Amino acid sequence: MLVLAFDTATDVTTSALLRDGQVLGERSGSARALVGDVDDLLTSAGAIPADLDALVVGTGPGSFTSTRMGLAFARGLGLALEIPGAGVSTLDALAAGQPHAIPVIDARRQEVFVPGPRAVSPDDLDLEPGTLCVGSGAVRYRATLERRGAVVPADDDERHVPHARLHATLAGGYADVESIQPIYVRAPDAERSRT
Numbered sequence: 567m568l569v570l571a572f573d574t575a576t577d578v579t580t581s582a583l584l585r586d587g588q589v590l591g592e593r594s595g596s597a598r599a600l601v602g603d604v605d606d607l608l609t610s611a612g613a614i615p616a617d618l619d620a621l622v623v624g625t626g627p628g629s630f631t632s633t634r635m636g637l638a639f640a641r642g643l644g645l646a647l648e649i650p651g652a653g654v655s656t657l658d659a660l661a662a663g664q665p666h667a668i669p670v671i672d673a674r675r676q677e678v679f680v681p682g683p684r685a686v687s688p689d690d691l692d693l694e695p696g697t698l699c700v701g702s703g704a705v706r707y708r709a710t711l712e713r714r715g716a717v718v719p720a721d722d723d724e725r726h727v728p729h730a731r732l733h734a735t736l737a738g739g740y741a742d743v744e745s746i747q748p749i750y751v752r753a754p755d756a757e758r759s760r761t
Contacts, residue, residue, distance in 0.1 A: 567619045570607070570643075571734040572600060574636030575628025575656040576671060576702050582730035583607040589731050597632045600639060615643070621651035622737045624728060626749040627679040628656050628671055633748050644743030652737035653746035657681055659728040660701050662736055667725065668693070670703035670711070673751070678703035685751045689714075700725040 572581035574597040581603045582592040590611045593603035608614060623640035626633040637653075644651045657679065660669035670688075671679040678688050680703075688707035693699070695715035704711060704718045705726055711718055719725050 568611075568613060568617050569620045569622060569734050569737075570604060570618050571622035571730040571737075572604070572636060572639070573624025573654075573656055573659065573728050573730055573733055574600060574632045574639075575624050575626040576632070576728060577629075578702075578727050579603075579632070579636075580727060580730040581607060582734060583611055583613070584731065584734050585611075587735070592729065592731055594727060597635050600636070615647060618643075618647055618649055620649055620737075620740045621743060622730070622733045623651060623653055623746060624656045624659060624730070624733055625653040625746065626656050627673070627683050627685075627751045629674075630750070637746060637748055640746060641743045649743075650740035651743035651746055652740050653748075654733040654736045655683070655749055656728045657683055657701075658736055659730075659732040660725075662732040663727075663729060664698060664700050664725045667698040667700045668716075670699045670701045670707070672702040672706045678707060679751055683749055683751050691716075701728070702726060 569584045579597045583590045591607045657669045673679045673685045677685045688710040697716045699716045708718045
């Protein structure tokens with residue numbers, strides 16, 4: 567089974583191509599480079615889009631716009647190729663990269679997304695001393711988290727990235743790509759400014 571997985575919910579977009587669970591290639595970049603990254607993955611594997619059997623997409627929480635971009639790409643590709651897909655939480659993928667770590671995604675507005683999922687101030691996280699925190703929020707709020715007793719790996723540590731290969735391993739069952747829903751923890755910034 568040839569599976570394309572990707573996540574656009576954070577500042578680092580990841581994509582991976584897997585055949586029967588084996589990673590054929592993986593890319594990291596920006597959401598606007600996703601289509602080119604996918605083309606590179608397929609070309610490197612000697613495959614074309616029609617060879618894909620399924621898609622896995624990160625559903626957030628994360629940037630509202632970037633998450634929507636990933637879902638729109640998954641829906642468009644899935645419908646065009648008539649293949650199923652699965653959605654996987656970006657928080658779950660981060661946690662899968664480092665067992666027993668707390669995934670912490672930068673939510674902007676001086677908040678982070680954490681399991682629940684929920685958006686909270688980093689100062690409001692209840693952490694046991696020595697808790698390992700990974701993700702863009704852990705990097706951005708390192709000083710706050712470390713002051714609260716958490717351990718945060720170096721900024722360039724790979725554990726801070728929600729690798730698409732992890733999404734693929736977490737995907738449960740596949741269904742119609744139109745059934746995949748984003749995980750929104752709060753209203754987008756544009757909607758909040760209207761109120």
